[in-house]
Amino acid sequence: MASIATLAAIALSAPLQAQETPPPSAAAAPRTPPKLIVTISVDQFSADLFAEYRNRFTGGFARLLNGAVFPSGYQSHAATETCPGHSTILSGFRPEHTGIIANNWTDLKTPRADKQVYCAEDESVPGSTSSKYTVSDKHLLVPTLGERMKAANPAARVVSVAGKDRAAVMMGGHKVDELWWWNGKAFVSYAGRVAPPVVERTNTTVSALIAQAQGPLDEPDFCLPHDRAIPVGGGKTVGSGRFERAAGDAGKFRASPAFDAAILALAAGMIQDMKLGQGSATDLIAVGASATDYVGHGYGTEGNEMCVQLANLDRSLGSFFDILDKTGVDYAVALTADHGGHDLPERNREHGIPEAARIDPNFTLAGIGEDIIAKLKLKVTGPLLYGDAGSGDVWIDPTLTKEQHAAVLKEALARIRAHPQVADALPASAIAATPSPSGPPETWTLLQRARASYYAPRSGDILVAMKPRITPIADPTRGSVATHGSFWDYDRRVPILFWRKGMTGFEQPLSVETVDIMPTLAGLIGLPVSAPKPDGRCLDLDAGLGSTCH
Template identity: 55%
Template structure:
């Protein structure tokens, strides 16, 4: 009997560490979501060997390199709306950065993050009015009023779409005004200091930034129109706010404000779990102005690594148990002029005659229409037929536009709203979806266009700089990274979606989601037999 008891006791002693290891970890006290605007998986992988700071630490966590902004509308507003809601644009209602409406308080172009009843398109009032679903922070706050949500970003649409409707603090950059808020509150000391520092930086000239050794091979000039770029180092004269934003200095300013807000508000040290979202916007401004493959982007990515590291160090200094996610709202493509020099002869800028307004004028002349503009919208996205077109006129104009676009060697596909609406919401791996399924994930019956026109791979829909917005993987594919102290590293190369981020966070904080509550699914962040998605 004694021998049996001793054997049993020894077995329990051996099992105890394993049982303790399998016990669920405490709920983190702070959830942090960082978005780097226009940071594609292509960029993430290209510079991965050179990360030394924040991106290195995140790469040592849980890595999903093939994350997808799975919808076709790969723009800033729709992309950010997926990150903390768990829903695709078809459910968030954020189908694009802007859309056209022919009714309501202000017919015309509507910005995704405005209240159109209170301003003009160019002088708009930032608002969360158009976001139709709750964010993680909202859901957590509804469960526990002690939860605080804070959103800091370089763009209003990034801050609003990640933070949601019920924020305790929201601050974003507004040109000529500095960091401002949608809340009617006086700027706290952190914002006052950030604005003073930013104004001083903008007012002073900036010397060229050092060129890291690994960037030397990217410092090759390319001619784009009458401008030369590709070998720049962010030197700028005094007073150039736009150039300050299109430099690593902008991200450093945003991250410094976020870190100061964490300290001042004592985020993660209250009675509930808090949520912080941070939108780093410089990458997008750099990508648009200089493209993705020159010295400018190389310096920017190296600086992004350092900026993220500085922010993580500030979080470490609080002693708070935090979990951080990192991703992007969309990717981006390089300048077609540089792509042609580097083995992509098909890269080109779109024929301006294909733009909806220009094509509409041509069709009006051919058909004898004298009632004004026929087509509204843009390429690689939604196109609206003016509502005055009815009956046979509507059919003739629609068919003429479709035929003209199909006849162009630069156009990949033209879909009608009826074709897209008839599709079920897409399922399965997002890397296998058709273009029509990608558009279905961004279709909203009230806001979407009558037609959807998509250019071929490598055709840039603007006449200067570089851009995004296509349904192709260089714009859809973004990295998804998670890090928490003690979280074992692993990498999953199969395709996942950015809508999976929110339910993965929800599982960690013990927030239950019923089937169908969101489009995304929880990603198991446990490298072993454990399951971080298991109910707590």
């Protein structure tokens, strides 16, 4: 299969040193810190998908299921998007402290014409826009585990590779030795960085792969019940695809299992070429496997496409771990996701969920703003309200007087709340007055979930929560058919898995948070977590793993 062949071709093109290594579970885990931390984020890998397929895995996921399994991990905040989620994984902080409140936010004070700011850009670069930007880590306000490791021991090396720039940046942090992401055509990095040989050979191999047509991938027997076309309008159907691709179609390559194989291949090659885990200090590599998210958006979470994607990702992860085994390095793995996901409403309704629906196309901030302008007889030169009525933050024109602002806020809250698809609209004042949440995240109120995402300098005047099963995509014929980003647990719950060779496996069914991963890994390598203190806590993995919670 192309995905496995790609992984092997890239990672094994440099010779491995011969090592006599026992099978993965042959010996008890040593009590000393591992020499390499491997943290993997599978974009949009919800706890629901994990539960659905866990008994089908035979490769890399199956190996991780022999470790420490936390099936109810939470991206506990309301902003269940890629950038906020990745900012929690290796920082230990929720978005209220990372400052990453969304993939994009509105900054009406920025001097450029484009007032939308991308989470991983430097908007001060002349001529930039939120869609044509310079990648930067400047918006991440907290250190990552890799930064803490390098501060404690400068010999520690930190690498981050991902299918998305925001995933690589948010997990890698501000001080990395190598940081690479896919830009739609090739793996790239910050301006001025010289591509090491492993990046060059990855790009060469992947470019050749994209140039070739891709026939339908094999369909495991357990995928057959998912193989059914679902009409979504305009003659478009999803649900029965197997990732056929015309020669040169880089877009379909990105939304396919081969993309994750290429990302894992680059990670394996980095480990091999840089000899990560073979120096005097523990090293870290963060890997952002992004294809599952593109598959979820493009085809939904319950069709044949997602089934084939996860079966192939399982195999690619198995090949990745096999390559790492051959290096002889003592490594530990943490795998999770940046958020969950929600299937398309057309299939949800067929599955007996009548409340599943697409957002009312007439429910727009432009329309609401026009009505408020007319009622209050306001004179404004631009939009009154900025953002998206169906999802996330809403900003009010900052040029209004205090009295006008209050009147607009009151009207906007009333009109948004009155829509039958809206669960609530939360004003910033109420969110800011709510203490930072604690306790089991599944019990948090909407206000507490919003508080975990609220950072006053960037957050809006209103945060909108749609009702469960409302998809904020009115027209699925022009792009994505499904998405995420809600307050609800299908978007918040993700698996958290830890593994190290020889550890005694166990499963903890109670809820934990992704912010617990960083302090847990710090405990595993004996790294005291000094200020700033994270929101997360160290999880007890001392079942033969050798972890110590400080």
